[in-house]
Amino acid sequence: MAMKEGADTREIANPRGLSISKNFVVDPADNVTGYKSFHAGSFDFKRDEYFAYITTPKGFHTMPVDAFLRALMRDVAWGFFYGTVNFDQVFGTTNYYGEVDMFLGATNESYTSVARDFIERFKSNELMDIFKQMVSDWTIEGYDPFAAPMETGAPWGVKNGDNDPAVGRVRVTARRMVGLKGDTPIRTDQNGYRVNRMFDDVKQSAPEVYPEPGFENEVSAFNLFAYLSRSDVTWNPSVCSVVKDSLFCPTSEEYILPVEHGNDRCEWFVTLSDEIVWNIKDGATGRPKAVVRQRAGDCACMPADIRHQGFSAKRAMLLVWENGSPKVPDLIREGKAPTVAVSF
């Protein structure tokens, strides 16, 4: 996801004091299912017709392969994202920006209370390499883990082709703003982005801009609703404008956010259209905390110590607003920054 580019010389945080695991192995395709299996440290990953299986020295975990692939796709596309990406209540990754912890049960108090959680630490680029191979091998022809379920084929069955154009999509990250000269382009029919079936009613007009001579590259505007109506993916925030550490990451949402996101900073949500329901749980334990129903125009700030998962029956537009500063997670861990953006 959107991390600010540029030199960051701070030490990589390692709250659990873990050493780096290696041992990356890809096993050849299985004779029966045709899928490869993958190993990273002591984690083993295997898929069959319906399920993804994760084995560690401390436990074995099963996920439906559609849910696993949707979550894996986000973890890959977002470069392990901010903080923790829970694929479900048991398995996930925590990003330390350069290094990453991969865990079974570490954010689930049923596991931690009986010491059944298992965590290993990896160099981010090394684990990412295995994750990318896994999402490529396990995604079959016709299935798109970025798409809403009604807009894609099924992931079930034995190995049958692949869908590398879909899983290899490069996420949009504007340097300054969508539509500026030399920056990421606006979306049109001509460049392959058609209006989504659920946003037929969204006006496609564009703002008129008359910059003073000499300011043509500095003054710009675009129709964000039209831009979002043409998104071909769901639950995939793209960076559309950048002002220092302030990142506007709008996205279009249909069905379920494929991960429970445990952010390492506060994060603002502005619902731009329709309705999204958020289940909020404690970040460390997974205990349910709140349900937030956000309708068009509603604004919420997610605290830095929770996890959240969104649900949207009708495709909705959401503005995710992130503070991309690499300093924030350490400040929160050290108690120097609050876990909430506003105190009343």
Ligand code: PHB
């Ligand atoms: C989030 O975790 O904050 C998030 C991720 C993807 C989305 C929306 C929100 O599409």
Ligand code: FE
């Ligand atoms: Fe989030």
